[in-house]
Amino acid sequence: MARPLRVEYPGAFYHVINRGNAGEDVFKSLRDREKFLEYLETACSRFSIRIHTYCLMTNHYHLLVETPEANLSRAIQWINVSYAVYFNIKRHRRGHLFQGRFKSLLVDADEYLKHLSRYIHLNPVRAKMVESASQYPWSSYPFFIGKLKMPPWLCGDWLLSQFGKNLREARKNYQAFVEAVNPWTLEDPGKSPVGGFILGGVDFVNWIKETFLSSEQANKEKPQLTALKPGIDIGDIISLAGDEFGVGPEQILAKGKKRNIARDVAIYLSRKLTCLSGKDLGQHFGNISGAAIAMRYKAVGKQIHKNKKLKNRIKTMEGQIINN
Structure with a gap:
């Protein structure tokens, strides 16, 4: 283990x-x-x-x-x-x-x-x-x-x-x-840590990656490093999202289309698993702003809490990306 x-x-x-x-x-x-x-x-x-x-x-x-x-x-x-x-x-x-x-x-x-x-x-x-x-x-x-x-x-x-x-x-x-909260419905804030051990926003996670993990060597003793080391290819994320939702990369990269779940999930995983800034990610997804990236990331995060099926699909995709 x-x-x-x-x-x-x-x-x-x-x-x-x-x-x-x-x-x-x-x-x-x-x-x-x-x-x-x-x-x-x-x-x-x-x-x-x-x-x-x-x-x-x-x-x-x-x-x-x-x-x-x-x-x-x-x-x-x-x-x-x-x-x-x-x-x-x-x-x-x-x-x-x-x-x-x-x-x-x-x-x-x-x-x-x-x-x-x-x-x-x-x-x-x-x-x-x-x-x-x-x-x-x-x-x-x-x-x-x-x-x-x-x-x-x-x-x-x-x-x-x-x-x-x-x-x-x-x-x-x-x-x-x-x-003032209902203790029975209060969700554990530490329920889904990034890489199994980091609880924080994207900027914090990326800072940990770049500062402490970029020079580490992934190995069987520390598989979490594979998830956190910089260098995950955003193209792989887009390709996987397309396969998962049955669309081509052109649909994922196209901005302006409503209810584009494949695009939203690709943005979510790209922000979570790569070290790219919101501005840089925006260039990959049709030259949208960093704020738009953050908005889509938060929107998917809310959907995950309400939709267990979507949560499991994204979790499976994340595992495939990490272990690729």
Whole structure:
């Protein structure tokens, strides 16, 4: 099995998830949860990481982590190993506590952090552990809404600054942001990361590609690199879209025709999988503007959420392009 690809750099943000081995509970007592939070606090000072949001469930945990020193793997490994040793000694057990390597998504903080934070804070509600996120004591939510005093190691300033100029206003607006949505229909913002590990807009994804992945060598250990390395031929995307929807390349490249799904999908995949700017892509699709490219990309994104069949077709096409 391929190991999850990680890109680490100073100032990166991550959504970290780790689950108990074989679905086993990793928090069985109040003291377990307290101990894990103690390890989080120590890790913040020892590795200079910043925790922006957390939620301890029963058989897994969520963290939103910032790494000023590009050391996510070292920090999370230390937390996991330290807690597993405590857990095993306390219960006279042996073996792995967590399943394999932890999962991490590289996050475009400006675009996704507040939405991820809301999704994480509503986890206990979706799990029917509480009726309201404010009732759950093992997440950072009570601190964000002022129910409890923010501990020094928890970084609430950045997120709250997105919701108001003063603390009181920010807390009120953040609470409304979290509690005004239906937790049962709220979609996971990290559901479809690019390459399996990047959650961000096109500019962010392309920056990651060009800055950290362009010189990497694709191999069997890291198949995600194939999806992210610059150099995917836009002609291949257009050809595949034509085959999939039964049209010629001239129809895909022709602008002005309404309900041209083959063209829209080709634009969507080209923007998602290549490093070309919106302006450059526009030249390939009949000299349209970068704004028009962005508009078609967003339109297809909305269709995907509503149309499962189309979503599966695009996912299959993406796999063919990546593995070509």
